[in-house]
Structure formats: structure tokens, C-alpha cells
Amino acid sequence: ISGRDRIVLKPTVGKPNPIKPEKLRAWWTAAMARAGDPSADGCRFILLTGARPGEVFGSAFAEGMRVADVDLEGGRVVFSDTKNRRDHTIMLSHQALDILRVHCKDKKSTDKVFDVLDPGKTLANINREAGVDASVSPHKLRHTFASVAEELVTGYALKRMMNHAAESGDVTGAHYVGKSEAQLRAGWQAVADLIAPAAGVVQLFAARTA
Numbered sequence: 001i002s003g004r005d006r007i008v009l010k011p012t013v014g015k016p017n018p019i020k021p022e023k024l025r026a027w028w029t030a031a032m033a034r035a036g037d038p039s040a041d042g043c044r045f046i047l048l049t050g051a052r053p054g055e056v057f058g059s060a061f062a063e064g065m066r067v068a069d070v071d072l073e074g075g076r077v078v079f080s081d082t083k084n085r086r087d088h089t090i091m092l093s094h095q096a097l098d099i100l101r102v103h104c105k106d107k108k109s110t111d112k113v114f115d116v117l118d119p120g121k122t123l124a125n126i127n128r129e130a131g132v133d134a135s136v137s138p139h140k141l142r143h144t145f146a147s148v149a150e151e152l153v154t155g156y157a158l159k160r161m162m163n164h165a166a167e168s169g170d171v172t173g174a175h176y177v178g179k180s181e182a183q184l185r186a187g188w189q190a191v192a193d194l195i196a197p198a199a200g201v202v203q204l205f206a207a208r209t210a
Helices: 020-034 038-049 053-057 094-104 119-129 139-148 155-163 171-176 180-194 198-209
Strands: 076-079 088-091
Touching: 020 038, 020 053, 038 053, 038 094, 038 119, 038 139, 038 180, 088 180, 094 155, 094 180, 139 155, 139 180, 155 180
Parallel strands: none
Antiparallel strands: 076 088
């Protein structure tokens, strides 16, 4: 993906604390050891997509991802009326799609994809086994996605992938720079391929779901 329209993102409020690059593979391996567990798989989904934890698991302000939000055939998820009051479409990488196939199977459209509200205990165990800072939370997995994606996609693409509203006065971003579905899908796939090479994920999933 071209870097010609790369922009500088406005600093986030708070203290981003992504998983360190050298620890990503260890974290992914520890999470994959729990493949099929809704807490672990939901956290992996956040890492692969940059989705907000409340959109995935649910919160006081969001009901969490439902089977009806997922289009397995089209390879996308649509979150309605999100934090910035607009719908957000995530184009699924092969790895993220594999996770959703497992958790949508034999469920009704109104069922939650990841039927858990607080994945904290499972995530704490994954962090410990991977030697990752204990402060890494589901939201820090979103930070990690952004840190990885920032090196792979343009700034405008990253804003759309993170579902960040255009800044006031950013006429170019708001009205002129369009990103096609194919471009955004390529971005999500590039992030997933760096975090979890597809072949290894497919082999592990096949072993666990056989």
C-alpha cells in the first residue's frame, strides 16, 4: 500500500502500551494454545482487527458482536452505531475469518459471537505465559494493532481501520481521500500476516477443530 498520503495521527489520550514487537509471537502462541476459548479468541480478534473491546465482548455502552453482525461469505463484520455514532465495517483477514467461523457455528443470529463479558483472567494468563507486561488489556491489544498497522498502511487507511473520525479541518481526509474495500482488506491482511502467518494459524485451527 502506497505511503504517498501518509499523515501524522493526532496523539491519543492516555498512555498507549502495545505489546513489544519481540513479544508478539510469544503472545500469539500462548493465545493459540487456548484456541476455541471465547476469551482468548476474542482477544486475538481484537489484535488482528483493531476493533474496540466493547464492540467485541460488550460493555455498559455496547452489546457486543452478534452473529448477525458477521458476513462469513463476504468476509466482513459491520458494527452499527459505534462510539463515533457511525457504522464501521471491518474487512476480515483469513486469520480473523477463521476465528469467527469457529464461534459463529451453530448459533442464532441474535447470539453473541464471543459469549463472555470480561476476558481479563484469560488475558492475564496469556500475558504471563508470554512474558508480556501484565498491564496489557484488551484495549492495549487495539493499541498493538495500530502500532503494527502504522508501519504497513497509509495514515488515512489507518484512520478508517481504527474507525477514528476525521479531525476538524481535515478537508482532504474527510472529502477527498477514499479507500476502497480492496485497499482496506489488504491492510488488515498485511497486519494479520505479520502477527500470525496464515499457514501456522490454519494448521493449529485444523488440529483443534478436527
